[in-house]
Amino acid sequence: MxxxxxxxxxxxxxxxxxxxxxxxxxxxxxxxxxxxxxxxxxxxxxxxxxxxxxxxxxxxxxxxxxxxxxxxxxxxxxxxxxxxxxxxxxxxxxxxxxxxxxxxxxxxxxxxxxxxxxxxxxxxxxxxxxxxxxxxxxxxxxxxxxxxxxxxxxxxxxxxxxxxxxxxxxxxxxxxxxxxxxxxxxxxxxxxxxxxxxxxxxxxxxxxxxxxxxxxxxxxxxxxxxxxxxxxxxxxxxxxxxxxxxxxxxxxxxxxxxxxxxxxxxxxxxxxxxxxxxxxxxxxxxxxxxxxxxxxxxxxxxxxxxxxxxxxxxxxxxxxxxxxxxxxxxxxIWPDQVAPYKVALINLKADDEACRTTCDGLYARLQDAGVDVIYDDRNERPGAKFADMDLIGIPWQLTIGPRGLKAGTAELKRRATGEKLELPLEEALAKVMA
Amino acid sequence: MxxxxxxxxxxxxxxxxxxxxxxxxxxxxxxxxxxxxxxxxxxxxxxxxxxxxxxxxxxxxxxxxxxxxxxxxxxxxxxxxxxxxxxxxxxxxxxxxxxxxxxxxxxxxxxxxxxxxxxxxxxxxxxxxxxxxxxxxxxxxxxxxxxxxxxxxxxxxxxxxxxxxxxxxxxxxxxxxxxxxxxxxxxxxxxxxxxxxxxxxxxxxxxxxxxxxxxxxxxxxxxxxxxxxxxxxxxxxxxxxxxxxxxxxxxxxxxxxxxxxxxxxxxxxxxxxxxxxxxxxxxxxxxxxxxxxxxxxxxxxxxxxxxxxxxxxxxxxxxxxxxxxxxxxxxxIWPDQVAPYKVALINLKADDEACRTTCDGLYARLQDAGVDVIYDDRNERPGAKFADMDLIGIPWQLTIGPRGLKAGTAELKRRATGEKLELPLEEALAKVMA
Known part of the structure; x- marks a missing residue:
């Protein structure tokens, strides 16, 4: 969604x-x-x-x-x-x-x-x-x-x-x-x-x-x-x-x-x-x-x-x-089994062409794989996006920003523990698809 | 069921x-x-x-x-x-x-x-x-x-x-x-x-x-x-x-x-x-x-x-x-898309050991394949079983009886047309699984 x-x-x-x-x-x-x-x-x-x-x-x-x-x-x-x-x-x-x-x-x-x-x-x-x-x-x-x-x-x-x-x-x-x-x-x-x-x-x-x-x-x-x-x-x-x-x-x-x-x-x-x-x-x-x-x-x-x-x-x-x-x-903090969505895909900069293309592609791949994903494609401040995803309690937050994208990485956060990892994009994706 | x-x-x-x-x-x-x-x-x-x-x-x-x-x-x-x-x-x-x-x-x-x-x-x-x-x-x-x-x-x-x-x-x-x-x-x-x-x-x-x-x-x-x-x-x-x-x-x-x-x-x-x-x-x-x-x-x-x-x-x-x-x-006569079950598996002679074993096996295989199947395992007259399945309108009736079993065949009936075929068991099964 x-x-x-x-x-x-x-x-x-x-x-x-x-x-x-x-x-x-x-x-x-x-x-x-x-x-x-x-x-x-x-x-x-x-x-x-x-x-x-x-x-x-x-x-x-x-x-x-x-x-x-x-x-x-x-x-x-x-x-x-x-x-x-x-x-x-x-x-x-x-x-x-x-x-x-x-x-x-x-x-x-x-x-x-x-x-x-x-x-x-x-x-x-x-x-x-x-x-x-x-x-x-x-x-x-x-x-x-x-x-x-x-x-x-x-x-x-x-x-x-x-x-x-x-x-x-x-x-x-x-x-x-x-x-x-x-x-x-x-x-x-x-x-x-x-x-x-x-x-x-x-x-x-x-x-x-x-x-x-x-x-x-x-x-x-x-x-x-x-x-x-x-x-x-x-x-x-x-x-x-x-x-x-x-x-x-x-x-x-x-x-x-x-x-x-x-x-x-x-x-x-x-x-x-x-x-x-x-x-x-x-x-x-x-x-x-x-x-x-x-x-x-x-x-x-x-x-x-x-x-x-x-x-x-x-x-x-x-x-x-x-x-x-x-x-x-x-x-x-939803337990995985009853979470409305398993993954929150967050585009940090919705008006950035590279971010948008990457996120649209990830969104399609997650959907094709049958993963319940909510995609924040809005033009909002990063702080507001993180706050919304924390509030609604999605187990995984996968964040794509311009800086990480240049390095080929994404940030993956686990809602329950607050643990954040900077991972190569494909590795982060594999983790939330597991 | x-x-x-x-x-x-x-x-x-x-x-x-x-x-x-x-x-x-x-x-x-x-x-x-x-x-x-x-x-x-x-x-x-x-x-x-x-x-x-x-x-x-x-x-x-x-x-x-x-x-x-x-x-x-x-x-x-x-x-x-x-x-x-x-x-x-x-x-x-x-x-x-x-x-x-x-x-x-x-x-x-x-x-x-x-x-x-x-x-x-x-x-x-x-x-x-x-x-x-x-x-x-x-x-x-x-x-x-x-x-x-x-x-x-x-x-x-x-x-x-x-x-x-x-x-x-x-x-x-x-x-x-x-x-x-x-x-x-x-x-x-x-x-x-x-x-x-x-x-x-x-x-x-x-x-x-x-x-x-x-x-x-x-x-x-x-x-x-x-x-x-x-x-x-x-x-x-x-x-x-x-x-x-x-x-x-x-x-x-x-x-x-x-x-x-x-x-x-x-x-x-x-x-x-x-x-x-x-x-x-x-x-x-x-x-x-x-x-x-x-x-x-x-x-x-x-x-x-x-x-x-x-x-x-x-x-x-x-x-x-x-x-x-x-x-x-x-x-x-349910259209396939809304039928409560796709296949009715009918055991003609529930007290016959061979019929029961074969039907139990077919039932398990159909369930494992994700086929919605209703299995008439009751000890009733064949006529009553056919009448019930016709009444509730299941699209396919797959019938196993002692005589057919000896020949390795089953009867497959299409509810909508009334067409009946005597088929080798595996062929009948393949048809309803398609």
Whole structure:
């Protein structure tokens, strides 16, 4: 993308309404624009990150055997009356009356709807297990929306639902998602630690929150120092096995939110930190399947009420959490895996014929090689260009100027470390193409 | 995807509530499930087609220089009061009151919101032209929703908006989208004919509808027989040129909806057909930019109200329209470009060891080669398997049975023509991998 024609409205000033760093940086980096209280438009740069995060979530769901569908945003109140949650949900549910005076709502979650879809079509134990997910916008009418997309009203969520014949199957489904979640966040370049959690309004008897550590996190958390060295991608447990050893290992190392923390049980090597919740998984048995009649015929011909779990990732919230976990005074530092662009190509002197020709050529080569590249071809001061690229957090900055060009070199900067190298042009190019 | 574990609830009976063929076939093929009147969940097979259609739309928007963002579904009523459309829109707008009694609505279109975003950030003629698009769910509270996703209430739409300094620029933006639309539908394997249209409630003085011909179409249309042989992908006009010759050529060949048809101007070689509207483009000058104050500083330092156009494709509607245009008594016939899977691998005898081993091997090879393949590994009658694959419309059916296997052959059927060939296994495989 050429900056000269990119809709990327970066801001020099820090917006006064933003109280946390991710909100400030997302506004300054031209990623989002508030359109109503707690409701945001995702501008091109923000949208690109949101898509990359969504894609990693999708790939790990698919890998774990979940199947993608899409449920609508608007639901009928009738479904929620069946489960008994319509009144219970309170004012956070955005209630709507349509032109025929039917009670509708903007879905805050989808246990009821997916159970209804499931029971319509699945009648036999032979069609179990099933795990269905979607990535869809939800709405919670927060009384005081704040902190940007961290606690917005309209937010993007991946939610999925598992259906099993018995508790043993449901617990295997739970372990598969436990692994998928660890892998999902690890692939985004951040560590999320699963912490045993209260089940709250979703219900059930087994639940974990996935918490990202960030100095600016919303709540206090505690974990064994061992967690900092755990690497699920390296461990790579067999996703087709029963995952019992893996689950035991990852749930026996201490990790707790403030509410669940028990100093008496905590290890000596305890880390006290701030955290941000980005995912939450639940096993809740027949809480929804029983009242809604999700029953299949079992192997013995008798009816069986299916066992369910649900699993959520706040996809739009993850974008903000990534920034809370990875930034400095100059701006965002995107992990490579979710960066909107891998390489920032900076032409230091856009009105210099040699610089322009070289940069245009490099831009074409990077694009041809399939590298996501943003090209600053604007006629601006070098300082403004560097500041913009630091702000939007592109992992590699490849800078071409008249002086270097004469010597056949380029400057290559790594955003995360600040390390700068003066390299022969082709060598610099090879490095960012690797 | 293995059918044995796929959430693909095909129906043998024709649902009585469905009045048109696409609605019937989408229900029977397990693509959609109605969750409230005019509101649908997209089940995995339907979701896959919707994603493929969306991706072609996206690629052609990007190719034409439009930039993707995402605006929220819920909008503030205030914006619509500025443009004067809040009252005018009537009961089709889903109006919502939030917990703080603020007037909100589920967006039916986005002229107001994008104009507001644009004017916040773009202040100079130097940042023009701009063309911004999103693919987002919209809501129109139809009094009598029907025909499945063809006239649903919650529907997926690609809408984009162009901003130019003057009418000449705006007309070039219009021609670029005119080309992008022709290319978009051609790439989906269908012909959409642009027809001069009334501008209706959007306003403006230049507008075209894009109409797909289908015997079961919703309205009568008329066009010159020449249209049937036009091929925009072969013509391949230079997208970076002024597109004037191209636009003149494609707008001078007669094509008209019933409302615009003028028998006196019609050519001798007139085709009378049924059609389905899948896209609509508008140039409306300053209709929104003037009341909403979208003004930039011009080259001479004077303020200029920007010239706008808007462009829509009913993405979810396109899926239904493709089926209306391409089906037979046995089911859907997907054009290759939008088929959910390219190849259906059918194991005729799932409990035969040799058949199973061979099919498992073929499935792995097709997947490794990146071919989208659905594998019927179920223990079902051959007739049921063929019927399902015909119903869901997969372009190639590759069938392995015990008899053929002994002779080293497979049966390859082309869904569109019904042509069946008995081929050596490797030859059949090479054909579907090509």
């Amino acid at each position: 050429r900056m000269s024609s990119y809709f990327l409205p970066t801001l020099k000033e820090t917006p006064s309404e933003a109280q946390i760093v991710s909100h400030r940086l997302m506004l300054r980096a031209g990623m989002i624009r508030q359109t109503s209280a707690g409701i945001y438009a995702w501008l091109p740069l923000g949208w690109k990150v949101l898509q990359k995060v969504s894609q990693i979530v999708r790939e790990e769901q698919d890998r774990a055997g979940a199947q993608e569908l899409l449920m609508p945003t608007i639901q009928s109140a009738d479904l929620w009356k069946q489960s008994g949650r319509y009144e219970a949900y309170g004012k956070e549910m955005l209630r709507i009356t349509d032109r025929h005076d039917r009670e509708m709502l903007f879905g805050p979650t989808n246990e009821e709807m997916i159970t209804d879809i499931f029971k319509t079509f699945v009648k036999s134990y032979k069609d179990l297990p099933r795990n269905l997910y979607h990535i869809q916008w939800k709405f919670r009418d927060e009384v005081r929306p704040r902190f940007g997309v961290m606690r917005g009203r309209e937010f993007l969520m991946k939610d999925n639902y598992s259906f099993d014949l018995d508790a043993e199957g449901a617990r295997l489904s739970y372990r598969k998602m436990f692994l998928a979640y660890l892998r999902t966040f690890a692939r985004m370049g951040i560590k999320a630690i699963p912490m045993r959690a209260d089940t709250g309004p979703i219900g059930g008897d087994l639940s974990h929150e996935f918490i990202i550590l960030a100095d600016t996190g919303e709540s206090q958390v505690f974990c064994d120092k061992q967690w900092l060295d755990m690497d699920v991608l390296a461990d790579n447990p067999d996703a087709n096995g029963d995952l019992k050893d893996f689950f035991t290992k990852y749930t026996s190392i201490y990790a707790a939110t403030e509410e669940m923390h028990d100093a008496a049980k905590a290890p000596a090597d305890l880390v006290t930190a701030r955290g941000i919740e980005v995912g939450h998984i639940f096993y809740f048995g027949t809480k929804y399947s029983a009242p809604m009649g999700a029953v299949v015929t079992g192997p013995d011909g008798q009816p069986v009420t299916v066992e369910m779990g649900s699993y959520g990732i706040g996809v739009s919230r993850v974008v903000a959490a990534l920034i809370e976990a990875s930034h400095d005074d100059a701006g965002i | 293995r059918m044995s574990s796929y959430f693909l609830p095909t129906l043998k009976e024709t649902p009585s509530e469905a009045q048109i063929v696409s609605h019937r076939l989408m229900l029977r093929a397990g693509m959609i499930r109605q969750t409230s009147a005019g509101i649908y969940a997209w089940l995995p097979l339907g979701w896959k087609v919707l994603q493929k259609v969306s991706q072609i739309v996206r690629e052609e928007q990007d190719r034409a220089g439009a930039q993707e963002l995402l605006m929220p579904t819920i909008q503030s009523a205030d914006l619509w009061k500025q443009s004067g459309r809040y009252e005018a829109y009537g009961k089709e707008m889903l109006r919502i009151t939030d917990r703080h009694d603020r007037e909100m609505l589920f967006g039916p279109t986005n002229e107001e919101m994008i104009t507001d975003i644009f004017k916040t950030f773009v202040k100079s003629y130097k940042d023009l032209p701009r063309n911004l698009y999103h693919i987002q769910w919209k809501f129109r509270d139809e009094v009598r929703p029907r025909f499945g996703v063809m006239r649903g209430r919650e529907f997926l739409m690609k809408d984009n908006y162009s901003f130019d300094l003057d009418a000449e620029g705006a007309r070039l933006s219009y021609r670029k989208m005119f080309l992008a639309y022709l290319r978009t539908f051609a790439r989906m394997g269908i012909k959409a004919i642009p027809m001069r249209a009334d501008t209706g409630p959007i306003g403006g003085d230049l507008s075209h509808e894009f109409i797909i011909l289908a015997d079961t179409g919703e309205s009568q249309v008329f066009c010159d027989k020449q249209w049937l042989d036009m091929d925009v992908l072969a013509d391949n006009p230079d997208a970076n040129g002024d597109l004037k010759d191209f636009f003149t050529k494609y707008t001078s060949i007669y094509a008209a909806t019933e409302e615009m048809h003028d028998a006196a101007k019609a050519p001798a070689d007139l085709v009378t057909a049924r059609g389905i509207e899948v896209g609509h483009i508008f140039y409306f000058g300053t209709k929104y930019s003037a009341p909403m104050g979208a003004v930039v500083t011009g080259p001479d330092g004077q303020p200029v109200t920007v010239e706008m156009g808007s462009y829509g494709i009913g993405v979810s509607r396109v899926v239904a329209a493709l089926i209306e245009a391409s089906h037979d008594d046995a089911g859907i």
